[in-house]
Amino acid sequence: MKKDVDKVIIPKPAIVRLSTLYVLLENLEQEGKTKIFSAEIGKLLGVPSHTIRKDISFLRQAGTGNGYEISILKNIIAEYLGFNKYKKACIVGMGRLGNVITTKNGFYSNQYAVIAGFDNNPEKLKSTRTDMDLYPMAKLKEVIERENIKIGIITVPQDSARKVAHDLIDCGIKGIINFSPVLIEINRDDVFIRNIFIAGEFNILSAFISQYEKNKL
Amino acid sequence: MKKDVDKVIIPKPAIVRLSTLYVLLENLEQEGKTKIFSAEIGKLLGVPSHTIRKDISFLRQAGTGNGYEISILKNIIAEYLGFNKYKKACIVGMGRLGNVITTKNGFYSNQYAVIAGFDNNPEKLKSTRTDMDLYPMAKLKEVIERENIKIGIITVPQDSARKVAHDLIDCGIKGIINFSPVLIEINRDDVFIRNIFIAGEFNILSAFISQYEKNKL
DNA sequence: CAACTCCAGTGAATAATTTCACGATATCAC
DNA sequence: GTGATATCGTGAAATTATTCACTGGAGTTG
Numbered sequence: 213m214k215k216d217v218d219k220v221i222i223p224k225p226a227i228v229r230l231s232t233l234y235v236l237l238e239n240l241e242q243e244g245k246t247k248i249f250s251a252e253i254g255k256l257l258g259v260p261s262h263t264i265r266k267d268i269s270f271l272r273q274a275g276t277g278n279g280y281e282i283s284i285l286k287n288i289i290a291e292y293l294g295f296n297k298y299k300k301a302c303i304v305g306m307g308r309l310g311n312v313i314t315t316k317n318g319f320y321s322n323q324y325a326v327i328a329g330f331d332n333n334p335e336k337l338k339s340t341r342t343d344m345d346l347y348p349m350a351k352l353k354e355v356i357e358r359e360n361i362k363i364g365i366i367t368v369p370q371d372s373a374r375k376v377a378h379d380l381i382d383c384g385i386k387g388i389i390n391f392s393p394v395l396i397e398i399n400r401d402d403v404f405i406r407n408i409f410i411a412g413e414f415n416i417l418s419a420f421i422s423q424y425e426k427n428k429l
Numbered sequence: 430m431k432k433d434v435d436k437v438i439i440p441k442p443a444i445v446r447l448s449t450l451y452v453l454l455e456n457l458e459q460e461g462k463t464k465i466f467s468a469e470i471g472k473l474l475g476v477p478s479h480t481i482r483k484d485i486s487f488l489r490q491a492g493t494g495n496g497y498e499i500s501i502l503k504n505i506i507a508e509y510l511g512f513n514k515y516k517k518a519c520i521v522g523m524g525r526l527g528n529v530i531t532t533k534n535g536f537y538s539n540q541y542a543v544i545a546g547f548d549n550n551p552e553k554l555k556s557t558r559t560d561m562d563l564y565p566m567a568k569l570k571e572v573i574e575r576e577n578i579k580i581g582i583i584t585v586p587q588d589s590a591r592k593v594a595h596d597l598i599d600c601g602i603k604g605i606i607n608f609s610p611v612l613i614e615i616n617r618d619d620v621f622i623r624n625i626f627i628a629g630e631f632n633i634l635s636a637f638i639s640q641y642e643k644n645k646l
Numbered sequence: 647c648a649a650c651t652c653c654a655g656t657g658a659a660t661a662a663t664t665t666c667a668c669g670a671t672a673t674c675a676c
Numbered sequence: 677g678t679g680a681t682a683t684c685g686t687g688a689a690a691t692t693a694t695t696c697a698c699t700g701g702a703g704t705t706g
Contacts, residue, residue: 223693227640231632236612250654255614258622261653262695269655277654277701294639295632308532312525313627324631363634386641387634389627395453397472404637405475406630410530410606413623414541415448415512417580417604420621422511423444424603440663466683478683479665486685494671494684 226267229257230289233264237286238322249279298362298387299324302355304376305368306331306340309391313367314342326365328355349379356383363387370394377405443484446474447506450481454503455539466496515579515604516541519572521593522585523548523557526608530584531559543582545572566596573600580604587611594622 222230236256240248250268254261268280273288275281290296303310306329314326331337332349340346347355355361364380366373366388373392380388381403388405390396396405439447453473457465467485471478485497490505492498507513520527523546531543548554549566557563564572572578581597583590583605590609597605598620605622607613613622 221644222640225693227636228629228633231636232612232626232629234632235610235626235628239611249652256612258612258614260695263693265654266656266694274655277652278703279653293632293636294643295635297639298635301631308525308529312529315525324628362638363631386638389630389634393452394456395449395473395475397475399472402641404634404641406634408625408627408630409449409452410625411452411541412445412449413606413625414518414580415451415510416445417606417621417623418512418515419444419448419510421579421603422514423439424619424621426511427438442663468683477665479667480663482684483664483686491685494682495673496683 220270220272222267222270226270227293229259229263229267230271230293233257233267234286234289234293234295237282237289241282241286246282247279248282248285253280295323300359300361301326301363301365302328302330302359302361302385303344303365303367304330304349304352304380305366305392306333306336306346307367307369310365310367311340311342313365313391314344324363327359328361330355352379353383356380356385361385363389366390366392366396368392437487437489439484439487443487444510446476446480446484447488447510448512450474450484451503451506451510451512454499454506458499458503463499464496465499465502470497512540517576517578518543518580518582519545519547519576519578519602520561520582520584521547521566521569521597522583522609523550523553523563524584524586527582527584528557528559530582530608531561541580544576545578547572569596570600573597573602578602580606583607583609583613585609 233253250261250264253264257264271288271292275284301324303314303326310329314329327344329340329342329344329346330349330352331346334348337346337348362385364385364387366376368376370393373390373394374396377388377390377396377398381398381400386403388396388403389408390405391408393409393411395407395409398405450470467478467481470481474481485502488505488509492501518541520531520543527546531546544561546557546559546561546563547566547569548563551565554563554565579602581602581604583593585593587610590607590611591613594605594607594613594615598615598617603620605613605620607622607624610626610628612624612626615622
């Protein structure tokens with residue numbers, strides 16, 4: 213009898229690695245590569261090969277045992293992790309950062325589409341040159357519901373970030389990428405937030421470097 | 430007899446949380462707040478209060494037992510994690526993203542200073558308006574060594590990211606924040622890299638949302 | 647068609663991290 | 677000052693994640 217696949221819970225760090233791996237595979241595929249080994253993936257992701265093998269084994273879709281066919285592996289990951297479900301995103305805050313992020317620069321996978329931008333400054337709505345549709349904040353709920361958008365990006369200044377986050381959640385957004393330099397507190401376990409907290413990154417590096425030097429002694 | 434404090438190894442996730450917490454405390458302090466409780470911190474960081482208490486307890490600098498004095502907690506964290514050691518950073522790639530990041534926007538803590546910018550396009554060196562000193566790539570080693578910079582930010586396009594990373598490491602950089610949409614593979618355990626991999630963030634959110642819905646059933 | 651080599655897959659062991667639970671200490675009210 | 681309440685600090689337990697170690701399949705060579 214087959215194992216109850218649906219009950220296997222994948223460790224969160226494994227989900228993060230596999231999600232990243234997916235984008236990596238997209239890039240490699242575009243470069244013309246078709247096959248890859250666990251050791252190679254490991255190097256690129258900065259983890260040992262057995263970690264990669266284990267991560268992939270959580271998906272319970274055993275391959276042939278001799279390297280991975282990139283296109284197949286991509287599909288297995290996307291299928292299992294549900295990447296095909298939520299492809300639309302919106303962005304709030306059409307300032308300079310918002311602009312940079314949504315300019316197709318390789319920043320986001322070609323699987324996703326940021327289809328709507330919001331800002332409460334009418335000037336910005338006019339001056340911004342982009343493929344997306346731009347709207348004033350008042351249209352937030354209407355657009356998100358109409359397009360069934362589940363992912364939101366926050367690139368507004370500090371003082372409005374929290375309000376925007378809660379507005380997005382009220383409109384049905386389930387995942388947020390927050391670039392504002394403010395941590396956003398949410399009380400619901402059905403909404404996920406990824407904070408891109410650049411100021412913190414300096415400290416993290418500083419700490420790791422110091423820890424390394426301390427332990428070296 | 431006192432415990433051998435120096436031998437206590439802090440879990441990596443705790444280091445990351447404490448590093449983030451530090452920036453948070455800086456912000457709260459600027460807003461005029463002087464005291465904070467573990468439950469409050471927990472909400473802001475999105476983790477339970479006992480995790481925060483445990484994280485802080487790794488520092489072995491017990492407080493009074495009734496909330497934390499923000500200024501004191503800040504000092505304890507900075508001291509223990511060595512934040513005071515490496516305050517200078519440089520950035521390679523003065524394109525639009527590089528500009529946005531280095532514009533004092535609250536993106537980086539006021540503790541750090543991005544003091545030098547590099548680009549191999551002479552036009553960019555002239556046209557960019559900034560407080561930093563700007564240099565051509567040829568000056569990389571000279572400047573990094575002269576200023577004893579240990580942290581580098583990469584905001585160059587995809588195709589040069591890997592080379593830039595290795596150049597930085599050759600110049601003595603020990604910590605890298607990589608914004609390019611390429612994962613950088615390094616083989617040294619004395620160099621730390623933080624990939625801000627936006628394309629991956631979409632997948633991660635997508636996966637968490639799907640996982641949540643799957644487990645809900 | 648062996649024999650050999652190279653990898654993936656995975657259950658089990660180990661290690662790392664988080665959570666728990668409770669004693670200790672500060673604060674406040676009266 | 678005493679009691680009531682709130683909060684921290686931390687060793688130990690529980691949970692979660694990683695690493696190990698071995699099996700078996702696929703490709704390759706002569």
